[in-house]
Amino acid sequence: MSDDVTLTSDDLSLPGERPPPAPVPALVIAWSLEEPHRVGEAAHFPPRRAPRVLGRGGDAPDRVSFARQRPGLNTPTGPLLARRISRSQLHVHATGKKGLTVSNTGRCALLHNGQPTAREEAFAVSPGDTLELENQLLLICLMRAPLLPEPPGEATPSPSVFGGPDPLGLVGESPAAWALRERLAFVAGRQAHALVLGPSGAGKELLARALHGLSPRGGGAWVSRSAATFPETLIDAELFGNAKNFPNPGMPERPGLMGQASGGTLFLDEIGELPEALQARLLRVMDAGEYQRLGEARTRRADLRLVAATNRPPESLKHDLLARLKLRLTAPGLNERREDIPLLAAHLLRRIASDDPDVAARFFPDGDPTAWPRLAPALVRALLRHHYTTHVRELEGLLWTAMGGSRGDWIALVDELVEVSQESVDPMALAPETIQAALDRNEGSQTATYRELGLNSRHQLARLIKKYGLTVQREADL
Helix, strand or coil: CCCCCCCCHHHHCCCCCCCCCCCEEEEEEEEECCCHHHCCCEEECCCCCCCEEECECCCCCCECCCEEEECCEEEECCCECCCCCCCCCEEEEEECCCEEEEEECCCCCEEECCEECCCCCCEEECCCCEEEECCCEEEEEEEECCCCCCCCCCCCCCCCCCCCCCCCCCCCCCHHHHHHHHHHHHHHCCCCCEEEECCCCCCHHHHHHHHHHHCCCCCCCEEEEEHHHCCHHHHHHHHHCECCCCCCCCCCCECHHHHHHCCCEEEEECHHHCCHHHHHHHHHHHHHCEECCECCCCCEECCCEEEEEECCCHHHCCHHHHHHCCEEEECCCHHHCHHHHHHHHHHHHHHHHHHCHHHHHHHCHHHCCCCCCCECHHHHHHHHHCCCCCHHHHHHHHHHHHHHHCCCCCECCCHHHHHHCCCCCCHHHCCHHHHHHHHHHCCCCHHHHHHHHCCCCHHHHHHHHHHHCCCCCCHHHC
16 A cells, blocks of 8 residues: 555544644745845745734734744844835735735735736735735745644754754755655655655755665665666666676676665666666565676575655556555646745756856855845746746746846746746737836836736737837837
8 A cells, every 4th residue: 555645634633632633825035135135035925814014114903914934933123124124015915715905005016926006995815826926025925834843753854044954964944854854754764665756856866865865774885867868778687786897798797776775775866767678677686685696596585674755656667566565756847836946946047146256246145146136026026927847847947048048147937938937928918008107117117017917928029019009208119
């Protein structure tokens, strides 16, 4: 029987125990001009509570309070300090169980999913939506439990700095990230062979390496290989090794992956690429540690733990191999942990900048690759709303594209990346006064205006300006 089962909320508590708190609408900080260290903090809005005020400073009961969520503990972080945010900037009220009503009463312009909003006019905000206090603060609306459950007895790896990587390299403060760490700690502490599941690019090898590092075998060998790279005629020799001069004269003796991994962990990525006959040959070494090198009659023994990975459904593996991969660990994709995307983007950029002084000098304050990178809020908003197919790998590619197309010292939402945002609108649905107001706010800059309005290009905006006879303040940007 698989360790992975589908649970409902009623299954998560024993008789006499209090069930975990249900998720409520929350706003999570995704970008901040003046307080980037607060990215990942959350404010919760339980239903049937009075409206609350989000703004700068203050500690009154009706003020929105942000906190850093860790399992079993919410650490309040004090009021917002951004100088351009009003003390009474937004009024926020939970409506029903899965949404918010928001109105802007402050001096800072408010964008909802990249679109400008009218002052003091209430509108609905749904999970997945973004709110931007223009060039000051970016928030994403999500459903989150007011308190993350405490982990069981297993030691769960924890980042020493909020938002940073933990000792095993995992980044994220979302409930999905903490549930992953909890499951990782459990699987690492067992001896049974394990299967890592998840979409391409979600970090399955990182999880497998973390399993090894946390396990009692962490001091032993770590041997990693993608099954998709085995030469078709040498798969047996690659896995089990071969005697000298076998199968061809002059062939050197090889221990094979089984011999190399003895005493530690063998990680086989893309195990679904192995032919079923080869999958069957793994069973004996998985059960008893016994295998034979090609060209040898004697049986050898390897004390190893097999950790396999696949982005295919587990049922695509040979049934008796799957039955021996008793423990399962699933890497969540970015679409399941959107609030971690800004933290992951910053981590990837820091890693790039640590090896590339030019990137550090251009996009990091004082050229310090450990600082928060200069990410434009429009780019962060687009990354939050993008649908990912290759996840962290795709995110890194988008960041490279943004850096390559940016002209200043901020990593911007360049033309090549406008389509990554899901907020493109029908240009004919925009009222002339909405377009004119955006042009005025951006001092006539068509580049800034088309991005704010969610249009696909400057040319699309230029056609609307001509159609409605709108006024552009700065001719140089036409």
